[in-house]
Amino acid sequence: MESSESQNSTTTDESQTSTKKDNSPKTSPPSSRRQKWWLALSLLLLLLAGGGGFALWRVLQSGSSPPATAQQKPRATPVKLQEVETSTVVESSQYVGNLNAQQEIILRPKTEGRVTQVLVSAGEVVEQGTPILELSPERSQAEVEAAKARVQAAREARNNARAELQALQAELKSAAAEVKLQKEEFRRVKFLVSQGAQSQQQLDQARRNLEAAQSTLNAAQQRVQAARSSLEQANATLAQAQANAQAARTDLQDKNVVAPISGEVGDIPVKIGDYVAVGDNLTTITQNQTLELRLSIPIDRANQLRRGLPVELSSAGGERTLATGQISFVASRANPNTQTILAKARFPNREGELRDQQKVQARVIWDKQPGILVPTTAISRLGGQTFVFVASKPSQSQQQEQQGQQGQQGQQGKEQLVARQKPVELGGIQDNRYQVLSGLEPGQTIVTSGIMSLTDGAAIMPAPQGSSTQKPQPQ
Missing domain, CATH: 1.10.287 (Helix Hairpins)
Known part of the structure; x- marks a missing residue:
C-alpha cells in the first residue's frame, strides 16, 4: 500500500511538472530534481527492509518447528483400565413361569338371597372368619x-x-x-x-x-x-x-358370608341390592404371603436337581431381582412326553411385591466357584476368535521412542503404556461379564473401553480424572 501510494504520488508530481514545463521556461531548478531522487530512494529502501524481515521471521519459525515426522506420530489413546481379580462364577439356568398363590378361595353363597351389606373392600387383608357379605x-x-x-x-x-x-x-x-x-x-x-x-x-x-x-x-x-x-x-x-x-x-350363617382363610380380598363384582343364587362368584380370598413357581427342569440336570437349591426371581424383563427362594419339591418321575422333571420353588412375599399369576424369570443356581469375570466391553472378536487388550509396559525400542518425544513427556509427566492383544477362551455370561476360562491371570490389567480404536502395540493412557476407573499398576 505504501509503495503504490508513493508511485501514484510520483506520477502526479511528474504530471504536474510536465504541465509546468509546458507553461514555464525549458530549464527547471536543480533543488526540485534532487528531492525527487531522494524520495524514490527512500521508498526502495523501505520495500527491501520489509521483505527481508518477513524472510528472516520465516527462517526462524522453520528452525524452531519440530520435524514433520514428529508431529505426525500418533498420540496415546485414553482408555479405562481394570485389574483382573478372582470373582465368584455362578453356574445357573434361566426359566420363565407364572407365580401361584399358596392358597386361593372363590367365595360362593350356599343359599340364595339379596345382598344387604358389603362389609369389606377389594384389596383389604382379612383374617379367617371375617364377615365379607351379608344376605337378607x-x-x-x-x-x-x-x-x-x-x-x-x-x-x-x-x-x-x-x-x-x-x-x-x-x-x-x-x-x-x-x-x-x-x-x-x-x-x-x-x-x-x-x-x-x-x-x-x-x-x-x-x-x-x-x-x-x-x-x-x-x-x-x-x-x-x-x-x-x-x-x-x-x-x-x-x-x-x-x-x-x-x-x-346354618342357613343363617350361610346368609353371612365369611372368609374361610386369611388373605387378601379380590375384586367384589356384586353390590348392595343384587340378588345372588347358589354358586355365584362373590369374591376371592388369596394368600400371598408365600408364592410358588412350577419349573420344568431338563432331565440332563437330574443329577444336580435337589431340594434347597437357591432360586433368584426377577421381573419378566430381567431388570431387577424381586425375591430369593429355594427348591421345595422335586418330582420322583420325569414327564414321558417332554423328558423334564417337575420342580417347585417357594418365595416369601414379605413386602407384598409379588402377585398371583405374575410372569417372572427364575434363575436356578446349580453351583458357585472362583473364576475370572471381565466386562463384555473388554471383549473384541476377530475371525471367530475372542481377544482382550492387556495393558503392558512398552518394549525397549518403544521406551526409547518415548524418551525422544520430550515435548509429549513433558506435558503428561507419566510413563506411557501399550495395549497387547491377547486371545482368551470365554465361558458363560453373568451380569454383563464374561467368564474367562483361559488366557488371563489375576493381577493383569485389561482395557475396558475404547477397544475399537486399538491395535496390538498401540500406545494407551489411563482415562482422564473423573473416570470411574483408576489407573492400576502396569504388568
Whole structure:
C-alpha cells in the first residue's frame, strides 16, 4: 500500500511538472530534481527492509518447528483400565413361569338371597372368619328362633319322660322285692304245714300273697317298658328339633358370608341390592404371603436337581431381582412326553411385591466357584476368535521412542503404556461379564473401553480424572 501510494504520488508530481514545463521556461531548478531522487530512494529502501524481515521471521519459525515426522506420530489413546481379580462364577439356568398363590378361595353363597351389606373392600387383608357379605337375614333369623323354641319343648318332654321312667323303675324295684319276700314266706309256710305246725289255710293265704306280688311286679315291668318307649320318643323328638335348629342356624350363617382363610380380598363384582343364587362368584380370598413357581427342569440336570437349591426371581424383563427362594419339591418321575422333571420353588412375599399369576424369570443356581469375570466391553472378536487388550509396559525400542518425544513427556509427566492383544477362551455370561476360562491371570490389567480404536502395540493412557476407573499398576 505504501509503495503504490508513493508511485501514484510520483506520477502526479511528474504530471504536474510536465504541465509546468509546458507553461514555464525549458530549464527547471536543480533543488526540485534532487528531492525527487531522494524520495524514490527512500521508498526502495523501505520495500527491501520489509521483505527481508518477513524472510528472516520465516527462517526462524522453520528452525524452531519440530520435524514433520514428529508431529505426525500418533498420540496415546485414553482408555479405562481394570485389574483382573478372582470373582465368584455362578453356574445357573434361566426359566420363565407364572407365580401361584399358596392358597386361593372363590367365595360362593350356599343359599340364595339379596345382598344387604358389603362389609369389606377389594384389596383389604382379612383374617379367617371375617364377615365379607351379608344376605337378607330376616326370615332365617325367625326360623332359628322357632327352631330354638321347639328344641326347648322337646327337651322338657324328654325330661318328663325320664322322670316318669325313673319313678316306675323305683316301683318295679319295690315290686320285685315284694315278690322275693312272698316267695320266702310261701316256702316257710309250706314247710310248717308239712310238719303239721300250721294249717293248710295258712299255706293257701301265702300262695295268694305270692301271686298278688308277682302280678304287681309284672304290671310295674310293663309300665317301665312303656316309660322307656316314651323316653326314646322324647329323645328322638329332641334330636329332630335340635337338627332343625342347627339347619336354621346354618342357613343363617350361610346368609353371612365369611372368609374361610386369611388373605387378601379380590375384586367384589356384586353390590348392595343384587340378588345372588347358589354358586355365584362373590369374591376371592388369596394368600400371598408365600408364592410358588412350577419349573420344568431338563432331565440332563437330574443329577444336580435337589431340594434347597437357591432360586433368584426377577421381573419378566430381567431388570431387577424381586425375591430369593429355594427348591421345595422335586418330582420322583420325569414327564414321558417332554423328558423334564417337575420342580417347585417357594418365595416369601414379605413386602407384598409379588402377585398371583405374575410372569417372572427364575434363575436356578446349580453351583458357585472362583473364576475370572471381565466386562463384555473388554471383549473384541476377530475371525471367530475372542481377544482382550492387556495393558503392558512398552518394549525397549518403544521406551526409547518415548524418551525422544520430550515435548509429549513433558506435558503428561507419566510413563506411557501399550495395549497387547491377547486371545482368551470365554465361558458363560453373568451380569454383563464374561467368564474367562483361559488366557488371563489375576493381577493383569485389561482395557475396558475404547477397544475399537486399538491395535496390538498401540500406545494407551489411563482415562482422564473423573473416570470411574483408576489407573492400576502396569504388568
